[in-house]
Amino acid sequence: MSKKLKIGIPCSEASLVCDKSQYKESSFWEKVKHNLHLLYCKACRDYAKTNNKLSSIIAQSKLRCMDKKNKECLKNEFNKALKEENFN
Amino acid sequence: MPKHLLNPNKWIDLYADYLFNFTISRVNDREMAQDLVQETFLAGLKSMKNFKGEASERTWLISILKRKIIDHYRKINSIKGKAEVRITSNNDSETEGDWLEERVADPFDKTAEDTMQNTELGEAILNCLSKLPEKQSEVFRMKSIEGIETEDICNELNITASNLWVIIHRARTAMALCLKENWF
Numbered sequence: 161m162s163k164k165l166k167i168g169i170p171c172s173e174a175s176l177v178c179d180k181s182q183y184k185e186s187s188f189w190e191k192v193k194h195n196l197h198l199l200y201c202k203a204c205r206d207y208a209k210t211n212n213k214l215s216s217i218i219a220q221s222k223l224r225c226m227d228k229k230n231k232e233c234l235k236n237e238f239n240k241a242l243k244e245e246n247f248n
Numbered sequence: 249m250p251k252h253l254l255n256p257n258k259w260i261d262l263y264a265d266y267l268f269n270f271t272i273s274r275v276n277d278r279e280m281a282q283d284l285v286q287e288t289f290l291a292g293l294k295s296m297k298n299f300k301g302e303a304s305e306r307t308w309l310i311s312i313l314k315r316k317i318i319d320h321y322r323k324i325n326s327i328k329g330k331a332e333v334r335i336t337s338n339n340d341s342e343t344e345g346d347w348l349e350e351r352v353a354d355p356f357d358k359t360a361e362d363t364m365q366n367t368e369l370g371e372a373i374l375n376c377l378s379k380l381p382e383k384q385s386e387v388f389r390m391k392s393i394e395g396i397e398t399e400d401i402c403n404e405l406n407i408t409a410s411n412l413w414v415i416i417h418r419a420r421t422a423m424a425l426c427l428k429e430n431w432f
Contacts, residue, residue: 175417176413176417179413179416179417179420180413182392182420183391183392183398185398210424210428210432211420211424213424213432214420214423214424214427215392217369217373217427217431217432218373218392218393220366220369221366221369221370221373222366222370223269223370223373223374223393224268224269224272224278224393225265225268225269225389225393225394226264226265226268226282226285227394228390230282231260231264234260234264234282234285234286234289235260237286238256238259238260238286238289238290238293241290241293242256242257242293245293245294245296
């Protein structure tokens with residue numbers, strides 16, 4: 161029995177690959193299938209365009225957040241002070 | 249009656265990242281930025297009685313933070329002779345005798361306008377991020393801003409990879425919609 165190559169993917173899978181691609185986590189074959197899907201699906205083309213734009217503006221902003229550990233420490237310190245303040 | 253009220257119980261969750269990003273773009277030192285943010289929250293807590301309710305909670309905290317940043321710069325520049333010109337010392341014999349200006353000046357350095365635009369953009373992103381449901385916001389922040397590996401996020405939050413991608417998809421759609429008006 162011959163194996164058929166499954167090239168067409170549904171929109172749900174295309175958007176998943178598109179999201180993974182933003183973090184460089186999609187495989188070569190997934191990218192090929194995604195690009196083929198984009199050829200005939202305007203909705204996914206629009207989604208990919210918006211998604212790429214979102215990634216580029218996040219990179220452009222050079223946004224930095226407090227890491228989780230430090231945030232937890234800050235929360236603990238602040239909650240202590242808050243309790244004292246309420247107590248007084 | 250005041251238009252805005254203070255709710256310090258939610259300050260850290262709502263404003264810690266926003267204040268941190270605001271600070272780090274001005275002091276460029278993670279530890280110092282964290283200290284200044286902590287001082288700001290504590291100062292806010294102590295001066296809650298002075299809050300008139302005319303500005304939003306965030307604006308009020310930012311005004312305290314701005315004063316803390318100014319105080320920080322005053323402090324480091326107050327002692328005579330402490331002013332420091334940061335030039336990378338270069339003992340490489342090949343470049344010996346090169347013009348010092350060439351080493352100092354960076355022709356590709358960003359203009360003040362670019363920096364300001366990036367700061368505004370960062371603030372807009374954090375603003376949109378704060379509007380997402382907690383789980384989406386957390387996963388999106390870890391994955392897109394902190395750049396943590398998928399596996400590590402799944403382990404930390406105890407979720408499966410497919411669950412993570414569903415959350416990411418929802419968060420990205422909501423973020424794009426939120427940012428569309430001004431930044432797309």
